[in-house]
Amino acid sequence: MGKPVIYIDGQEGTTGLQIDKRLGSRDDIELLRIREDKRKDLEERRRLINEADLVFLCLPDAAAAEAVSLIENPNTRVIDASTAHRTAPGWVYGFPELYKDPEQTIGTARFVANPGCHATGFLATVAPLIQMRILHPDYPLTCYSLTGYSGGGKKMIAQYEGEEKPEELYAPRTYGTTLKHKHLAEMQKISGLEAPPVFCPIVDDYEKGMATTVMLHNRYLKGQPTARELSLILAAYYAKQPVVRVAPYTQQPQFLASNVLAGSDGLEITVSGHERQSILTARFDNLGKGASGAAVQNMNLMLGFAPTAGLSL
Missing domain, CATH: 3.40.50.720 (NAD(P)-binding Rossmann-like Domain)
Known part of the structure; x- marks a missing residue:
């Protein structure tokens, strides 16, 4: 052949x-x-x-x-x-x-x-928890996702990299404010949620890299796991996966840079928080795993x- x-x-x-x-x-x-x-x-x-x-x-x-x-x-x-x-x-x-x-x-x-790129970051953390019935499908999720401008295609790239760049492009910009982003359909269907999340995408003045974050109240999860326990649960889920990894809970950084995996085709999940609240962040390249x-x-x-x-x- x-x-x-x-x-x-x-x-x-x-x-x-x-x-x-x-x-x-x-x-x-x-x-x-x-x-x-x-x-x-x-x-x-x-x-x-x-x-x-x-x-x-x-x-x-x-x-x-x-x-x-x-x-x-x-x-x-x-x-x-x-x-x-x-x-x-x-x-x-x-x-x-x-x-x-x-x-x-x-x-x-x-x-x-x-x-889709935003959907990738969202599903990486949410879908396994729903599959394992830790996160209930009717949970009213919110998600924000920070991305580099290259995800916007050639027109947006030209705007950010042009010689006469408007002042507003030097700052993070929230978009999709109608809450009808095109990735919402797949985010809901593939995760198994009963309703789409409230989703806030943000584009900033850097080329590539994403950080997609979901915030949880642990008391509404099955078994009320702590942030540390959620980290271990996701680490076990992705243990044999070569492309997706979960950062050790003990290595929570003070800051999470959204461009840390620029140029990589991998995805890294970081779980932060404490006994009562957790934030789950997937970081990856919007042109790579995204x-x-x-x-x-x-x-x-x-x-x-x-x-x-x-x-x-």
């Missing part, structure tokens, strides 16, 4: 470029590339999509849905990095660490939806490679 053939539809976008960077030096795959003058040519895209064993969709939602409609080859498999299919029937949600057997669940899937690194991890599972092949951990 020859090398798997991979095509990135939308390879010039932020996520597509990062996937290409992770795959470009690998000799265990064949990477198809579209000519610059053909990037918007529907028939050329159709040809490449159907020549590929696996296609990454790094496109806006409507374009991603259109790309799926172009598939005629029954053997072509898809990883969609857009929001379009994250809660859609027939699609597997691409967060390997949330499955008992990711090699079976994701590895055998034809259509995989890559998680996007392109996660997509490559899913590709590895789907094609039978080592899960961490091509990743920086």
